[in-house]
Amino acid sequence: MSMEDYDYLFKIVLIGNAGVGKTCLVRRFTQGLFPPGQGATIGVDFMIKTVEIKGEKVKLQIWDTAGQERFRSITQSYYRSANALILTYDITCEDSFRCLPEWLREIEQYANNQVVTILVGNKIDLAEKREVLRQRAEEFAEAQSMLYLETSAKESDNVEKLFLDLACELIREAKQNTLDNNDTAPMPGEGKTISYLSCCSSLN
Amino acid sequence: MPLPTFPNTRRLLLDCTSFLDHQIGGGVCGCCGALRPRYKRLVDNIFPEDPEDGLVKANMEKLTFYALSAPEKLDRIGAYLSERLSRDVARHRYGYVCIAMEALDQLLMACHCQSINLFVESFLTMVRKLLEADKPNLQILGTNSFVKFANIEEDTPSYHRSYDFFVSRFSEMCHSSDEDPDVRIKIRVAGIRGLQGVVRKTVNDELQANIWDPQHMDKIVPSLLFNLQQDDSTESRSPSPGSEKDKESPAELTERCLRELLGRAAYGNIKNAIKPVLMHLDNHSLWEGKTFAVRCFKIIMYSIQSQHSHLVIQQLLGHLDANSKNSASVRAGIVEVISEAAVIEASGSIGPTVLEVFNTLLKQLRLSVDYEVSGSYDTYGSKTVKVHEERQLQESVIQTIGSFANTLPTYQRSEVMLFIMGKIPVLGMYPVLGPANTGFEGSRMIQIMLLKSLLQVTVGFQTTNMLTALPTSFLDPLLSFTLMEDAEIRLLVLHILISLIDRHDNQLKFTPIRIITDIGALKLKVDKCSRQDNLFMKKHSQRLYRHIFLASKEENGTSQHFESLYVLLGLISVELATEDVVVDLIRLALALQDLALTNEETFPVFNRCALHALSAAYLNLISQLTTVPTFCQHVHEVIEARQKELPFLLPEDVFTDDPRLPEKLEKVEGEVLFLQAKIAETLGGSGYNTERLATPYIPQLTDEDRLSKRKSIGDTISLQLEMESRHSPEREQRRSPAEQITFETLKQAIVDSASLEEQERERRRQVVERFQTAPFEEIAAHCGARASLLQSKLKQIFEITIRPPPSPSGSIGQTQGRSVPVYEMKFPDLCVY
Ligand SMILES: Nc1nc2c(ncn2[C@@H]2O[C@H](COP(=O)(O)OP(=O)(O)OP(=O)(O)O)[C@@H](O)[C@H]2O)c(=O)[nH]1
Numbered sequence A: 001m002s003m004e005d006y007d008y009l010f011k012i013v014l015i016g017n018a019g020v021g022k023t024c025l026v027r028r029f030t031q032g033l034f035p036p037g038q039g040a041t042i043g044v045d046f047m048i049k050t051v052e053i054k055g056e057k058v059k060l061q062i063w064d065t066a067g068q069e070r071f072r073s074i075t076q077s078y079y080r081s082a083n084a085l086i087l088t089y090d091i092t093c094e095d096s097f098r099c100l101p102e103w104l105r106e107i108e109q110y111a112n113n114q115v116v117t118i119l120v121g122n123k124i125d126l127a128e129k130r131e132v133l134r135q136r137a138e139e140f141a142e143a144q145s146m147l148y149l150e151t152s153a154k155e156s157d158n159v160e161k162l163f164l165d166l167a168c169e170l171i172r173e174a175k176q177n178t179l180d181n182n183d184t185a186p187m188p189g190e191g192k193t194i195s196y197l198s199c200c201s202s203l204n
Numbered sequence B: 001m002p003l004p005t006f007p008n009t010r011r012l013l014l015d016c017t018s019f020l021d022h023q024i025g026g027g028v029c030g031c032c033g034a035l036r037p038r039y040k041r042l043v044d045n046i047f048p049e050d051p052e053d054g055l056v057k058a059n060m061e062k063l064t065f066y067a068l069s070a071p072e073k074l075d076r077i078g079a080y081l082s083e084r085l086s087r088d089v090a091r092h093r094y095g096y097v098c099i100a101m102e103a104l105d106q107l108l109m110a111c112h113c114q115s116i117n118l119f120v121e122s123f124l125t126m127v128r129k130l131l132e133a134d135k136p137n138l139q140i141l142g143t144n145s146f147v148k149f150a151n152i153e154e155d156t157p158s159y160h161r162s163y164d165f166f167v168s169r170f171s172e173m174c175h176s177s178d179e180d181p182d183v184r185i186k187i188r189v190a191g192i193r194g195l196q197g198v199v200r201k202t203v204n205d206e207l208q209a210n211i212w213d214p215q216h217m218d219k220i221v222p223s224l225l226f227n228l229q230q231d232d233s234t235e236s237r238s239p240s241p242g243s244e245k246d247k248e249s250p251a252e253l254t255e256r257c258l259r260e261l262l263g264r265a266a267y268g269n270i271k272n273a274i275k276p277v278l279m280h281l282d283n284h285s286l287w288e289g290k291t292f293a294v295r296c297f298k299i300i301m302y303s304i305q306s307q308h309s310h311l312v313i314q315q316l317l318g319h320l321d322a323n324s325k326n327s328a329s330v331r332a333g334i335v336e337v338i339s340e341a342a343v344i345e346a347s348g349s350i351g352p353t354v355l356e357v358f359n360t361l362l363k364q365l366r367l368s369v370d371y372e373v374s375g376s377y378d379t380y381g382s383k384t385v386k387v388h389e390e391r392q393l394q395e396s397v398i399q400t401i402g403s404f405a406n407t408l409p410t411y412q413r414s415e416v417m418l419f420i421m422g423k424i425p426v427l428g429m430y431p432v433l434g435p436a437n438t439g440f441e442g443s444r445m446i447q448i449m450l451l452k453s454l455l456q457v458t459v460g461f462q463t464t465n466m467l468t469a470l471p472t473s474f475l476d477p478l479l480s481f482t483l484m485e486d487a488e489i490r491l492l493v494l495h496i497l498i499s500l501i502d503r504h505d506n507q508l509k510f511t512p513i514r515i516i517t518d519i520g521a522l523k524l525k526v527d528k529c530s531r532q533d534n535l536f537m538k539k540h541s542q543r544l545y546r547h548i549f550l551a552s553k554e555e556n557g558t559s560q561h562f563e564s565l566y567v568l569l570g571l572i573s574v575e576l577a578t579e580d581v582v583v584d585l586i587r588l589a590l591a592l593q594d595l596a597l598t599n600e601e602t603f604p605v606f607n608r609c610a611l612h613a614l615s616a617a618y619l620n621l622i623s624q625l626t627t628v629p630t631f632c633q634h635v636h637e638v639i640e641a642r643q644k645e646l647p648f649l650l651p652e653d654v655f656t657d658d659p660r661l662p663e664k665l666e667k668v669e670g671e672v673l674f675l676q677a678k679i680a681e682t683l684g685g686s687g688y689n690t691e692r693l694a695t696p697y698i699p700q701l702t703d704e705d706r707l708s709k710r711k712s713i714g715d716t717i718s719l720q721l722e723m724e725s726r727h728s729p730e731r732e733q734r735r736s737p738a739e740q741i742t743f744e745t746l747k748q749a750i751v752d753s754a755s756l757e758e759q760e761r762e763r764r765r766q767v768v769e770r771f772q773t774a775p776f777e778e779i780a781a782h783c784g785a786r787a788s789l790l791q792s793k794l795k796q797i798f799e800i801t802i803r804p805p806p807s808p809s810g811s812i813g814q815t816q817g818r819s820v821p822v823y824e825m826k827f828p829d830l831c832v833y
């Protein structure tokens, strides 16, 4: 008898330069709002949202980290247990894009190597200020074998899709994993027996 | 927040399962008619109609009684309570949530002797649920329950319990940025207490996920430090009124928690606990400000078990090395922290780190000098060096060396003195003096820095056994004349000698240099010269005299030099004097007078006057110390004559800011001079050795000196080898090159030098003769060639013997380039032959 009210539990960690909109993305997704005057995150922030995908309850534990350099050591310690990383940059800020290789190094160093990483270009509502072309980012993501999505936390573009796609991908991987090693406890989504049905359309 | 609610089917299903479970497991109450199992009814009954009324106490007692008498039901009670609580959280019925939690707490307390493993599982699920909620009150409620639970000692081990989430969440709460400052503080405090709870719960339980793993420490430690750091800001915001006074501030609580954590750290865990501290201080740029970093490490040093404290020092030293290329202010901050921490360590236990501390500090000193001289932090010259910051760093390194040395017992202090001495490069004999671009100026600065460090170490050093505290291997380089040419360096050496010899705090009583009328007024503290002191002087006095003589002769001497020479003479007279010593010191003073009378045209007037003044001041002092009236009389008369005719031959007139000196010294003769014959005569009456007194002093080398030369090479080798073994954790790997030296090779080295010495002995008379007649420099030049023969032979052998001690950071290449091996310091003295 399970006391849990979900079928899957996934830990998602958002990382990326300060001010790219990580917190806004999370709050848009979990609270359905675009917070005016969102302050810089201190250390780490935490939110929960449970979604239903193909009849299965998926609990998303979302850790939103501070982009500021000074919190780097504590935020890094959160990568390790993440099932997925949302690496965010700001399409209107070339700098935030240029820092991506540095972030990838951090991921390499601190995250579980099975972690699912998705690259997100945020603030597409500011199209006229765009500094990073979509194609360039897509190519970069592909070269690093990451998924790629562009979002606007402000206009709520692709935010829902971001998290839901991620959840689907994680479920797919979890099922794959349980199939692969039947006797070991399912690592992510500590849950129940998994049906063989694929859960949703592939990403992008 | 749209939390999902349970679909009814699920609920029903759950209930049915529980019911079935119950039927199978217990089979007790099938007859009672009620469909719901007993434990569920008991649980339901503790909830009042109106949540405002709170837990129904009487029914809670019934439930507790039931749980105690049927402990096998505990897990189901837990599961059911947990299920109710989830539902209530989802439906925002917070009153009931609180009641459920209270009930859980009570059951936990009441039943903790029994096996509560399964119950704990549902309990933790509930705490977790509360912590996941976004309502601060629920988070705090959950934390409180968790803390209560953490204080329960469980008697059965628990596998499969993960505290991962709790560590993550509590750490996150420690960083709360809630808009409402009160709420923010409450959440942060809850976070701290939660972490404290996790630590208590897991720290001694080997079955638990290891709380000391980096994945946990890297969250816990920075979260605590973050709150420790908030001290000032929170304090100033709420000047807590009387009622709040007894309540701990987050910072105070944090400090307590940190101390508890560190106090529990075993040997193997220290590193993981300290690493995040270093990272935090790095990331938040807290080294520069110093105060917080120092505070952290004071907390650390005072709370960890003292036998581990050297590990902390080691980590700090490693961190300093890792920051070698960082700005001087960062390095200075780390140095300051090391100094504070090392003092705490030393006063507790003398760890194996003592020499390592000095090694790292000296290395940093050297680096800083290199930076200053070369003007850049690396060969590419990308960052420019802030000279004044480097200077500050150098000062603080030297201060640190001093304050740390001060805490050490005598034997360790002299070990440290030897160690520093071994790092001092001696000019002219060193092919490699660090990176090429620092050159002469660089090595001169290094000499100064190291001598300043040495001086710091000697301050307050009071040994009863000079003989062992100051071995030849120390005195040789210190008294070598290559450290004499430069005025600043010479002065430092004099100060070091003063500091070493003054064991009764007398030195200040001799300053300023003057004609003392009543020696009693000085209130000198004097002990009888001990046997060891006596032996020391037998062995080394001639070199001391020679040093004083040669130092007085240097033309670039200033008032400070002469004053120091006077103090040194005075101190030898009160600390180490025997009859022989007194006789030699008087001869030396007379030789200084002769020096002043030399007819060398170029010798400056100031130096002549200063030498006269120095010898007058000293003879005045020693005459009063001997208390021989006729001697005193003679000295008095000469001084009086000078006061009348040539006052500029007395200290009062020479050693002022504005000395009144004549253009040229003339008519220095007759009654203004001290007469050797007269003095010999006056003292002869009191049993002093007249014959010796009548012989003019000539600087010389004794057999003692010569013999000790050979031994000191041996000393140096053993010191260096010892250093190596101390410093190399990777000793095994480093063995292989060293393996090539055998006892034979070493013996050969010593025998070689000995046989050379044999040859030399034959020519000894000649040499001494020449030495007595020729100027020093000439002899040095003459012997240079022969010395370098021996030098190259020895060097060849040492090359395979001695590797520089590895630096803690493991950057061996760097060390090799920069550190000066001990053996190199030996050779300059060979010139003396
Ligand atoms: N126009 C626009 N502005 C956005 C969007 N997302 C975030 N912002 C703004 O960008 C700024 C930073 O957003 P945050 O969510 O605080 O950024 P962050 O990545 O969490 O920053 P740190 O917490 O410091 O790491 C805020 O002023 C937001 O209003 C977006 O999609 N469109």
Ligand SMILES: [Mg+2]
Pocket: A022, A023, A024, A039, A040, A041, A064, A065, A066, A067
């Ligand atoms: Mg943020």
